[in-house]
Amino acid sequence: MTASRSHQPHSAPATLNRIAPDRTGPTVLRMLLGAQLRRLREAKGITLERAGYQIRASHSKMSRIELGRVSFKDRDVADLLTLYGVTDDRERETLCTLARQANEQGWWHSYSDILPQWFEFYLGLERAADRIRTYQVQFIPGLLQTVDYARSVILLEHCDDPAEETERRVKLRMTRQKLLLEPDAPGLWAVVDDAALRRPIGGPEVMRAQMRHLIEVAALPNVTLQVIPFGAGGHAAAGGPFSILRFSEHDLPDVVYLEQLTSALYLDKREDTDHYLAVMERLCLEARPAEETTGILEGMIRKFPDR
Numbered sequence: 001m002t003a004s005r006s007h008q009p010h011s012a013p014a015t016l017n018r019i020a021p022d023r024t025g026p027t028v029l030r031m032l033l034g035a036q037l038r039r040l041r042e043a044k045g046i047t048l049e050r051a052g053y054q055i056r057a058s059h060s061k062m063s064r065i066e067l068g069r070v071s072f073k074d075r076d077v078a079d080l081l082t083l084y085g086v087t088d089d090r091e092r093e094t095l096c097t098l099a100r101q102a103n104e105q106g107w108w109h110s111y112s113d114i115l116p117q118w119f120e121f122y123l124g125l126e127r128a129a130d131r132i133r134t135y136q137v138q139f140i141p142g143l144l145q146t147v148d149y150a151r152s153v154i155l156l157e158h159c160d161d162p163a164e165e166t167e168r169r170v171k172l173r174m175t176r177q178k179l180l181l182e183p184d185a186p187g188l189w190a191v192v193d194d195a196a197l198r199r200p201i202g203g204p205e206v207m208r209a210q211m212r213h214l215i216e217v218a219a220l221p222n223v224t225l226q227v228i229p230f231g232a233g234g235h236a237a238a239g240g241p242f243s244i245l246r247f248s249e250h251d252l253p254d255v256v257y258l259e260q261l262t263s264a265l266y267l268d269k270r271e272d273t274d275h276y277l278a279v280m281e282r283l284c285l286e287a288r289p290a291e292e293t294t295g296i297l298e299g300m301i302r303k304f305p306d307r
Contacts, residue, residue, distance in 0.1 A: 027124020029102035031068030032251055033095065037077075038066040040084040054083045069121065072099040111172045114165060118264045122257055125245050127179065129186045133280050134243040137193040139201070140210060143177050144190065144217055144225075149210045150174070152202030180220065189224040191283045197227065197300050204304040211297045211304075218293050226287035227296050244276055 041051055052062040055076040064070045077099045081092050108115065108123045115123075126132065134141050139153055150173045154166055161169075179185060200207055218225040243257040256267040256276045267273060288296060 025106050025124050025127045026102050026104050027068065027106065027121060028128040028247065028249065028252065029068075029098060030070075030072070032249060033072065033077075033098050033102055034066040034068040035251055036095065037080055037084075040081070040086060041066075044084050046083065051080060051083065055079050068102075071103045074099065107175070108172065111168060114168055115172070116262075119259075121266070122259075122264065123176070125255055125257070126176065128247060129245040130248040131187045131189070131246040132243060133189045133191075133246075134241070135191045135193075135280065135283055136196055136241045138199070138241070139196055140192065140214070141188075141190045142173055143180060143188060144214060144223075145173060145177075146206070146210050146213045147174060148202055148206045152206060156201075180217070180223065185222050187222045187224075189226075189284075191226045191228060191280070191287050193228050194230045197297075198303075200304065204306070207304045208301050211301045215294050215297050218290075218297075224290050225293045226284060226290050227293055228283065228287045229296075232286050242276060244273065244280060 041048075048059050048062045048066075051057075052059055055062075055073075057065070057076070061070065065072070065076075074096060077096055078092070081095060086092055086095075106120070106124055106127065108120060112120065132143075139145075140149060142150070145153065147170060151166065151170050154169045154173075158166060158169065180188060197211070201210075214225060217223050241259070245255045245257065247254075253268045253270070254273040254277070256265075256273055258265040258267070267276070
């Protein structure tokens with residue numbers, strides 16, 4: 001994972017000492033620790049293969065450790081620190097304590113039976129992000145959906161699931177949304193395609209309620225909502241929906257999230273994130289100004305007829 005700034009290789013960054021796991025969550029703690037282990041390894045000129053041999057891990061597992069995609073074993077962290085020449089007791093304890101905190105379960109763990117592992121990682125990123133920017137073309141963003149709209153969307157993919165499981169998926173999505181109302185809530189900037197507003201998910205009544213909900217959340221100080229009308233023609237995001245997550249911890253790079261039907265891509269290389277940031281900026285310019293969003297949504301409400 002590409003770090004945005006360099007640090008002294010034999011000193012745990014100040015970020016690691018001030019991180020509060022209850023705010024950041026285990027996902028980002030793993031990313032921070034993995035990034036520090038990578039810096040220590042590279043400073044010593046040690047290959048991934050040699051580091052993996054030290055802890056009886058494959059090259060691919062070592063790569064996942066440094067990306068923060070897997071949990072840490074105390075013994076593995078201790079052995080790697082020894083290999084990397086970290087002998088200071090205080091620094092070793094800081095990093096080993098962080099590893100234990102990073103192994104704690106996020107709030108979404110109780111839903112792990114209905115969550116694919118690749119999406120669990122996203123929930124951790126979303127929980128810790130300082131800013132979230134998203135473009136959606138087919139559906140209203142998950143963080144802005146009503147209960148009935150969310151249920152209708154979930155049933156499109158999980159129509160054969162038991163009703164109880166469907167309701168748990170809905171509850172999970174609603175729990176995610178509490179993030180926007182917390183005192184240290186992230187900034188959310190969503191650009192939604194006109195098609196997502198016009199597609200009658202759940203029927204007219206559900207859509208009218210969804211439009212009214214969007215008007216309410218767009219008034220929140222940390223939420224910006226823009227609409228790209230059909231009249232804009234083709235636009236920069238021809239490849240489909242995506243999200244960009246940015247973190248207050250300067251040791252972490254931006255992450256681009258691209259969801260697919262059965263998996264997801266997480267991009268954090270600078271050339272990738274810069275490209276998507278540029279696309280997002282163009283989308284914001286091509287979309288209607290945010291101050292026009294309420295009027296657009298009120299017009300949409302009138303377009304969904306009463307039954």
